[in-house]
Amino acid sequence: MERPASTDVWVIVAAYREAKVIANVVADVKRTGHHVVVVDDGSPDQTAERAAQAGAVVIRHPINLGQGAALQTGLDYALAQGANVLVTFDADGQHRAADIAGLIDALVRDGADFALGSRFLGSAVNLPAQRRLLLKAAVWFTRLTTGLSITDSHNGLRAMTRHGASHIHLRQNRMAHASEILHQIAVSGLKYVETPVTIHYSAYSLAKGQTLFDALLIILDLFARRLHR
Amino acid sequence: MIAQLLLTLMLFTILLYATMTYRQAPIIGLLTVIAASWGLYFVWFPSHATRLAELVGINRGVDLILYTWVVISLIMLLNLHLKMRAQLELITLLARKIAIADALRASEPRPKDGTVPLTPSRPGDERVWT
Numbered sequence: 088m089e090r091p092a093s094t095d096v097w098v099i100v101a102a103y104r105e106a107k108v109i110a111n112v113v114a115d116v117k118r119t120g121h122h123v124v125v126v127d128d129g130s131p132d133q134t135a136e137r138a139a140q141a142g143a144v145v146i147r148h149p150i151n152l153g154q155g156a157a158l159q160t161g162l163d164y165a166l167a168q169g170a171n172v173l174v175t176f177d178a179d180g181q182h183r184a185a186d187i188a189g190l191i192d193a194l195v196r197d198g199a200d201f202a203l204g205s206r207f208l209g210s211a212v213n214l215p216a217q218r219r220l221l222l223k224a225a226v227w228f229t230r231l232t233t234g235l236s237i238t239d240s241h242n243g244l245r246a247m248t249r250h251g252a253s254h255i256h257l258r259q260n261r262m263a264h265a266s267e268i269l270h271q272i273a274v275s276g277l278k279y280v281e282t283p284v285t286i287h288y289s290a291y292s293l294a295k296g297q298t299l300f301d302a303l304l305i306i307l308d309l310f311a312r313r314l315h316r
Numbered sequence: 317m318i319a320q321l322l323l324t325l326m327l328f329t330i331l332l333y334a335t336m337t338y339r340q341a342p343i344i345g346l347l348t349v350i351a352a353s354w355g356l357y358f359v360w361f362p363s364h365a366t367r368l369a370e371l372v373g374i375n376r377g378v379d380l381i382l383y384t385w386v387v388i389s390l391i392m393l394l395n396l397h398l399k400m401r402a403q404l405e406l407i408t409l410l411a412r413k414i415a416i417a418d419a420l421r422a423s424e425p426r427p428k429d430g431t432v433p434l435t436p437s438r439p440g441d442e443r444v445w446t
Contacts, residue, residue, distance in 0.1 A: 126415070146419040149411050160412045164419060260408055314343050314398055 088248055090195050093120035097170035098187065099161030100125045100143070101154045102178035106132040108291065113141035115184040116176060124164055126157040155264025159257040166252055173252045177243040181292040186284040190246035193282045200251030201272050201279035203237065204244035209283030215293070221302060229266060233273040237281060241265045244284050251277055262301055263308035323359045327352045330388060337395055340402065344395045351391060355384045
């Protein structure tokens with residue numbers, strides 16, 4: 088793949104109740120020169136308004152559907168707008184916009200269709216020990232179920248080519264979408280690479296993070312999905 | 317005899333339901349067919365049910381039939397859950413279409429006063445201007 092122009096890159100931010108931080112996140116990403124689309128997942132607060140004021144294209148779900156559903160909406164929209172590279176980026180401020188360049192470099196340099204951010208190749212600032220353990224267990228589970236050789240399975244910072252994105256069809260509306268994406272990457276047989284990124288945990292992002300109970304729900308969701316077509 | 321006929325009718329209805337379910341959820345369909353067939357067999361051969369019940373420590377054949385019924389009910393509950401998930405997928409597709417259509421409409425040229433249009437997706441919302 089040739090190096091894309093800044094305007095060929097669309098950064099997709101799925102947001103729910105992120106009015107406190109979304110403007111800063113959008114402003115940070117806008118400095119890269121890429122398009123930013125915020126999918127507001129039916130937030131009852133000012134998330135959509137703040138994102139629009141900060142310069143993002145805002146898509147609003149009429150009802151709350153979940154992060155997976157919001158990401159797929161963003162992917163569909165960006166593909167329809169002619170995006171050549173699509174980046175998914177968390178709305179809670181724990182990602183660094185500076186890492187987007189590294190992901191795109193990896194797509195170009197390695198000819199991959201997916202560049203997956205890894206906090207365990209890069210760094211995870213203020214990551215609590217319990218969360219680290221949970222993430223390691225998720226990596227082990229993902230390796231076992233998908234066969235992908237990865238070091239980080241639930242990192243929302245990833246980039247994909249247009250071709251790669253066309254192979255992603257998320258049906259897990261909620262948090263299980265992270266595992267579903269990896270499963271679909273494995274099924275597609277397309278090339279993926281991992282890229283070091285920095286995740287900065289704040290009290291705000293930790294409060295929104297996943298717990299052991301969420302992890303169990305994710306496993307149940309993945310299991311239930313296998314039971315019907 | 318009346319109880320046997322009633323149970324048979326109900327279990328045949330469940331078998332029919334299972335075959336209809338099979339296309340959407342093969343595993344559920346198969347489990348329901350097995351459980352319902354098992355139930356039918358014991359309804360008409362209660363002595364076998366009693367023997368099997370004693371073998372597995374339940375004591376009475378009638379209890380075994382009740383347990384079978386509980387299993388069938390649980391499988392059907394699971395199936396209802398899966399149907400709800402399928403409905404949610406349809407709702408998601410619909411909401412996505414609406415959200416993207418609204419966003420495309422909002423990206424049309426802005427009013428001269430420079431306000432930013434947002435999409436009126438939420439029920440009761442008028443067009444939001446900021």
